[in-house]
Amino acid sequence: MANLQDVATAAGVSKATVSRYLNGSLELPERTASLIDAAIRTLNYTPNPHARRLSLGRSDTIALIVPDISSPFFAALVGAVEAEASDMGLALALYATLNSPERELSYLDLVRTGHADGLIFVTNHAGTDRLAQKINHLPRCVVVDEDVVGTTAPKIFCDNRRGGWLAGRHLAQQGHRHVLFVGGVDEMVSGARRFEGFSAGIAEVSGPDHAIDRISGLYTVSAGRAAGQAFVAQDPASRPTAIFATSDELLIGLYEVLAEAGIPIPQEVSVVGFDDVGPLHLFAPAVTAVRQPVRDLGQHALKLLLATDNADPANHPSEVLLDVTLIERNSVAPPVRPFHRNPNSEE
Template sequence: MPTIKDVSKLAGVSVATVSRYLNKNGYVSKEAAETIAEVIEKLNYRPNNIARSLAGMKTATIGLMVPDILNPFFPELARSIEDAANEYGYTVMLCNTDNDSAKEQKYIDTLIQKQVDGIIISSYTIKPEHLTGLQKQSIPVVLMDNVFSSDSIVSLTVENRQGGELAVQHLLERGCSKIAHICGPLSITSSRDRTAGFEHACRGTDWFTPSLIGYSDFTVKGGYTAMMDLLALHPNLDGVFASNDLMAAGALKALQETDHKVPQDVKVIGFDGIGLEMLNPELSTIAQPIYKLGKTAMDSLIGLIRKESDIMTDQVFPVTLHAKQSTMN
């Protein structure tokens, strides 16, 4: 098997230059980079990541922890992170935690044993001590869709509260006069913020009552059940804002089964902006910039791995209204 020394000798550069090229860390001239790339291809050289990790070098792998891989939001997020990681020469290890804190801790232990260079965590059950524990072991962490009151943790979120307000404003502008809300789990920060936005936008109306808020679990089935319960309490409601697109899809199913026409009788809007083109009518949604979130998460993690000093620790991204058939008639 060819070694890094073989590449160095044939390319006419130092081993350190080849190492900087492989790790994408440090300056390598364009001419040297092109020569090294040609030699690597000619020799079919493959870096020995195990040997590199034993030598205290980087393994060029990162961990990605998500709570529910069946939710289309997370495969879209994983794709953007993987694309960005590939540009940096990194491989992604995907861990699906099923919102299980014990499983989450097991994955963290496994990723530490695998000597990953860093971890991106999208979790509703992660605790601050888990993150600080990783940092104490010099493992960089980027947290997504969650915020802890710590200046040392890089976190990426979106304008959840503003998104909830935007959804209600859109329904009001479309002529709705009694709007219900399907809230996600109250243990989740983003869910609470979206509901807070809904309540703020409804404040002062003569129709709002707390019973217009139903509770679910971010699933299609949960959205369906919550919608049925809301219809039983408020058969004259004419608008629904669900805290994610899957619950909105469940709400659409419930409305169709109870002979409510969407959007003529009831208008529905979700949150996330995931690809659900198969729904009929197509779902209006408050869209998160999913691809940008994933790329920024990977960029930030690389910055932490390289010990850069100018990384923002609390990044908040705007959301966008995507009005489609479920609210437009």
């Protein structure tokens, strides 16, 4: 394998010149730079990790795997990790899996065999044994936002249970007793906890006299549209009076369908969102939502990663929960009609 001296010889310059050119501390004439670049390509020269670090000053490279960068929540999470990495002088290599298990495994291989000093891993499905096994083989990793059951890495989530509880209590306090929960499947920790908290929040205010319908699926715009269409198809006299859409993307799909169907929010149905990363404050009407601390999530993830050594699991907390808040805007009002228990209700 070619070394720095080979490149220098081929380019007809000194080793120090190549080194300083590569670490960005030397500006060269166009022609000299081209000669060095050509030598690097011809010899297939790869600087060792130490040299690569030098090229970014004092820094290392961290990897971040996320499901879908075009989702507002993950885009904001990536932005927060990038800002924190930049402050710390670290480089950040990002990989988007499109939430495909196969692509997750491929990127985990890329990260493991690459030069990254650690991985922040984010998925948006329930995980598999194979995924957990690959993550457990990484020397340094944290799992963020959604759990991968079976992993021993430290984890950071927002307090999903409390988020659900805040939404449920708020709707119940406004008088809602028949509500629709739209969100992740029970196998996803976020979905299970949000639903559990939501149920508890409603029950705390209303006692047993309430009913919760549930539509489970992915946190996508199309799943939000499907839930909205199912709601619109129901008899207006007996359908839920409020909907808890547990991601920004679910909410966008739901809002689209309600607008198309001419069902006014909150006059005909109240809506509470979750994430509050997209510009929900500008929507018609502005959305009441549980806000995830996405910036904190990104910052904490990076700090926890740098403090982590998976070989010493006793040395780190197994799960960090970040607090959430309810942002009240204009999408919730008292119910359009009183609650009469429907004998066919799922509750």
